[in-house]
Amino acid sequence: MDIIGKRTLPGLLKEKTTLHPDKPFILFEDNNEQIFTLNYKQFSEKVNRLSMVFLQHGVEKGDHVTLHLPNGLEFMMSWFALAHIGAVMVPTNILSTADEMDYVISHSKSVLLITEQIYLDKFNDSARNSPSLREILLARYEGDPFRNKSLHALMEEVKEEASSIQLESEDVAAMLYTSGTTSQPKGVLITHANYVYAGEVMSKSIRLSPDDRQLIVLPLFHGNAQYYSTMSALIVGGSIAITERFSASRYFKQAIRMKATVGSLFAAPIRMILGQVFDPDDRNHQLRLIWFAQVVTEAQLDLFEERYHTRLLQLYGMTEILGAPLMVPLDSAGKSVGIGRPTLGFQVKVVNEDSQEVPPGEVGQLIVNGVPGRSLMKGYFNNPAATQETIQDGWLYTGDNVRMDQEGCFSFVDRKKDMIKRSGENVSANEIEKVISDHPAVSDCVAIGISDEIRDESIKVYVVLRANEEVSEEDIISYCKIRLSKFKVPEYVEFIAELPRTSVGKIQKHLIRKCHEEGMKQHG
Template sequence: MDIVGNRTLTDLLDEKVKMYGEKTFLIFEDKEAKRYELTYKKFQEQTNRLGRALLTNGITKGQHVTLHLPNSIDFMIAWFALARIGAVMVPTNILSTSDEMKYILEHSESVLLITELEYLEKFQAVKQHLPHLNDIWLARYEGSEHKERSLSFLMAHENTSFPASLIEADDIAAMLYTSGTTSKPKGVQVTHANYLFAGEVMSKSIRLSPEDRQIIVLPLFHGNAQYYSTMSALTAGASIAMTEKFSASRYFKQAKRLGATVGSLFAAPMRMILAQAYDREDRNNEMRVIWFAQSLTDDQLSTFEQRFNVPLLQLYGMTETIGVPLMNPIDGIRRNRSMGKPTIGYEVKIIDKNGHEAPLGEAGQIIVKGVPGRTVMKGYFKNNEATAETLKNGWLYTGDNARVDEAGYFYFVDRIKDMIKRSGENVAASEVESVLNRHPSVYESAVIGVSDDIRDEAIIAFIICHQEAAVTEKELISYCKERMANFKVPNRILFLKEFPRTSVGKIQKHLLKQSYEKNHLAY
């Protein structure tokens, strides 16, 4: 037996209710700054009510239910209500288009969609093309037209008791879709055991205690907010402060107001916070650590820690790895330009193209040792080929390149598919971006490769400048030539006001590439 055993999400919640029933579990602040609060016991009662409503309306174990919701109490209740009856949650991005949602609803074979009135229109045109979808329910609905399909109405007719259900730790609890680049998104199957393992790894890695309070500003449909924040809080019997959306100008003010002690961010939101007018009062917070993913410069790291008086820990994880296989040590030396070292429960190594472990300092693919359905994902839904390519002989192949230094710290190099082949040489996009980001006029950069008949690929850099900064393409190319081999220097530099991003701030390079190729920009 491992640390999870045969426990489920329901078992974990019920255990914490016995221990901390009257303690605050969840504080939620909506976009109008209205505040709502639930104790552990009240949260359990609400999940029981919705669970019974789901059963009453024919939702059974193993069926998929799509959540198309912003951060909200209803999202959290729906997640745990579905887990309680053994159904599978399919959380989606509220920014997804009608066509994107049609694919996910069709591919997942979802029988029920839970959304809000604001997003209902995008589903009307595609509903007739979704034979599996039987019904649409509305969260946070106060009108009369759809009253009988509202969660509040459906839950009001149910009691708070719940019959014992035959759910196992290895049953699928959720399916999270990874963002597609050249192909359609893949459905990552996450078990009850996966969630509990993620909570154990994260809570132990940051020394989370029942006195801590997580602040969640990243979207709940994403693995980060589910695995690292929600599950670690539940595992430790801590509490959660959640906002409907992220605000760079109000992040630390909300953290102070909501009593947060730990938080999770990405590099892009952190740069947005740094770009705000500095309020010295933001230093007077109770945050003892913020973990983050994706690279920041040395100056950004030191400025953030100094301004806001909070230590940072860079980590590395994917939807497929479930927990965080790499993280800077909370009790050791933090090297936050790195992704840290392997965490409890994981073995990580770097391999070359031949599958052999790469020497120290040499770049290769990150692979993570794990048990499918326990410590790493169970597999991709209806995609055996992609599952076989990712899970091999007890290892998960991440598709990310990194290197390891002599002290055992892992440094991200690039996505394997983000490598640019130029005149027979491999160029890491992140290396070019790192040079560009050091220029005083550059706020952020994104580098892509585009097809070139002579050089294999040409290097195109997109730049967002600091406000009031002025720099030309010629100046930046000269800057790069002084700092990089000529084959790494961009052919073109284009200036943008903003980048297309995912909901957690990742730059969508495939959209930059599509836009570039569509407009036939000459270099």
């Protein structure tokens, strides 16, 4: 037996509700700055009602249900209600296009979709393209035409409690899609035990207490908001403060209003906050620390901590690993310019191409030891080949290059995988290339990430046109805008005669990046 035991999400919520029935669990601030509060008892009651709604709509244990929702109470209630009946939450990005959502709904074989009225146009063809999808229900809907689809109305009509369903800790509770390095996203299977493990690791790494309140401004469909913030708070019986969206100008004002004590950000939002006109009143918050991922400069880190009087604590994580395997220790004296040391329960190695451990100071791929379904994802949905490639003999291959120093501290070097990090979003270069290659005037193309002071990386594509074809940079970008999510659309397009390739036809991206750097020097 390990620290997880046999716990499940419903069991954990029930335990904390028994201990703290009248204690605030969720505070939610919508885009109009209106705050809604639910204590543990109220949240549990709503979860139970929504569980019954799902059962009445034919959702069974093991069924997949897609959530296409912004941050809010409905997302949280749906997550735990689905877990209560053994169903599987499939959370998605509200910026995803109709084509991208069709893929997720079809691939996941979702039987139900929960969204809001403003997103309905995306799903006009979903029923035809996804035979398993039976119905669409609407959150935050109070009108008459779709009253029979309104979560709120349906929950009001429920008269009985959801029956008890036998759950095991290693039952799958969610499937989070990650782009990976291929054009098609993979479904990462997350179990009840996975969620419990993440909460245990994260809460103990920063000594979270029942008096702490996690501030969630990052999207709830991300592992970050689920693993690091929500689960750590639930494990200790703390609370969470959720905003509908991130606002650089309002971040600390929201923290003050909702009395948050711990936050979580990416590097790009940190730089966006630093780009705001400083308001000294923003220092009147109670945030004792803010977790963050991805690289900020030492100067940016110093300025943020000096300006806002809170500590930034860097970590390393990914969707497939539950809890951050590396984090700057809470009690360390150093700055968070690296990604820290191994956290409780994790073992890590830095290895070469032959999976042999490299000595300190050398760059290699980070691999993380764990147990699938408990500290590591259970696997990729319907993709045993990808699962076996990623998890080998209990070691998860992250695809990220790091370096460990003589003291056992780790620093991030680059991404072994062909991934672009843009404002906290993972963007598959291959996915962009596939879309642009479908343009009738395009013969070949390649996408790369280029340095961006605000977004971490911007997206640039090099395009080879077919003979006698003429299109502009704006034409390519406009073509992408209707086929890709906003955060995947390239900012820059450059036309070239041919792409450098190896003898076996593989594009030499290092030469493409060198071409970009030389171009920057010439224009600098």
